[in-house]
Amino acid sequence: MTTIAVLGAGKIGEALLSGLVQAGHDPEELLFTERSAERASELVKRYGVVEADVAGAATRADVLVVAVKPQDIEPLLDELAPVVDRRTLVVSLCAGLPTSLFERRLAEGTPVVRVMPNTPMVVGAAMSAISAGRHATDEHLALVERLLSSVGRVARVPEAQQDAVTALSGSGPAYFFYLVEAMIDAGILLGIPRALATELIIQSAVGAATMLAESGEHPVTLREAVTSPAGTTIMAIRELERHGVRAAMLAAIEAARDRSEELGRAHQDD
Numbered sequence: 001m002t003t004i005a006v007l008g009a010g011k012i013g014e015a016l017l018s019g020l021v022q023a024g025h026d027p028e029e030l031l032f033t034e035r036s037a038e039r040a041s042e043l044v045k046r047y048g049v050v051e052a053d054v055a056g057a058a059t060r061a062d063v064l065v066v067a068v069k070p071q072d073i074e075p076l077l078d079e080l081a082p083v084v085d086r087r088t089l090v091v092s093l094c095a096g097l098p099t100s101l102f103e104r105r106l107a108e109g110t111p112v113v114r115v116m117p118n119t120p121m122v123v124g125a126a127m128s129a130i131s132a133g134r135h136a137t138d139e140h141l142a143l144v145e146r147l148l149s150s151v152g153r154v155a156r157v158p159e160a161q162q163d164a165v166t167a168l169s170g171s172g173p174a175y176f177f178y179l180v181e182a183m184i185d186a187g188i189l190l191g192i193p194r195a196l197a198t199e200l201i202i203q204s205a206v207g208a209a210t211m212l213a214e215s216g217e218h219p220v221t222l223r224e225a226v227t228s229p230a231g232t233t234i235m236a237i238r239e240l241e242r243h244g245v246r247a248a249m250l251a252a253i254e255a256a257r258d259r260s261e262e263l264g265r266a267h268q269d270d
């Protein structure tokens with residue numbers, strides 16, 4: 001069994017550990033590092049996974065999953081540089097950090113795979129996009145695909161598309177939360193109690209998402225099926241169009257892509 005070490009078991013790191021345990025991975029082969037002793041003992045108790053330090057993790061693990069915040073990467077790279085060798089696959093979940101950063105700082109030839117996950121990983125429904133660095137092979141990508149499929153779906157993308165992916169699926173859940181929040185407000189405006197409005201909208205979102213995922217139908221087809229001539233839905237659609245909601249969505253996602261590019265530039269090759 002592959003030994004995996006998660007470096008920085010915060011929200012995303014814990015979600016991955018939990019998904020791997022639920023998928024049947026032996027917890028004894030799942031290591032993690034954490035800064036807070038209290039947090040570490042919580043994780044050991046909850047999942048039976050093994051706490052390690054960075055050097056110990058690098059020695060034992062076949063795969064090192066880097067899950068610290070991008071702003072915490074420098075000290076971790078300093079710790080990793082002397083202990084990682086080219087037999088270890090490094091998987092980065094850090095938003096905006098290019099594979100070239102890891103390749104520059106770690107032993108020559110170290111295989112690196114970059115992943116853009118999203119928060120539904122905590123409920124096993126992540127969308128993760130993975131890209132190979134210069135030394136990562138097809139087998140490395142297949143291994144990462146296998147690991148991440150225990151916490152959701154996985155797509156392969158060229159690294160050049162990672163900023164666009166960040167804007168689409170990385171930030172994507174936030175757009176849906178925002179929409180749900182606005183729809184609940186509309187329910188309040190119409191005099192529906194908050195708890196009921198919340199239930200109505202969340203279940204509509206779950207139902208719509210399940211139809212999209214399971215029917216294989218285009219979203220336009222599904223929307224047309226509930227849009228009858230001179231009916232209620234078309235009146236709402238007219239208002240959405242009048243307020244430029246589609247154009248706002250395009251501009252919003254483009255702005256998120258631009259910001260992701262800007263954040264990444266700080267870590268590009270000198």
Ligand SMILES: NC(=O)c1ccc[n+]([C@@H]2O[C@H](COP(=O)([O-])OP(=O)(O)OC[C@H]3O[C@@H](n4cnc5c(N)ncnc54)[C@H](OP(=O)(O)O)[C@@H]3O)[C@@H](O)[C@H]2O)c1
Nearest residue numbers: 008010011012033034035067068069070072093094095117
């Ligand atoms: N959350 C998202 O929506 C999302 C989506 C896509 C990608 N990501 C990426 O996933 C990564 C993790 O995000 P997150 O939301 O899980 O962050 P998080 O909850 O802050 O988790 C990071 C964890 O790493 C620990 N840590 C930091 N430096 C460490 C070190 N040198 N050694 C050991 N542990 C260390 C932190 O400890 P302290 O608490 O003590 O600082 C924290 O527990 C980020 O790079 C982010 O870009 C997140």
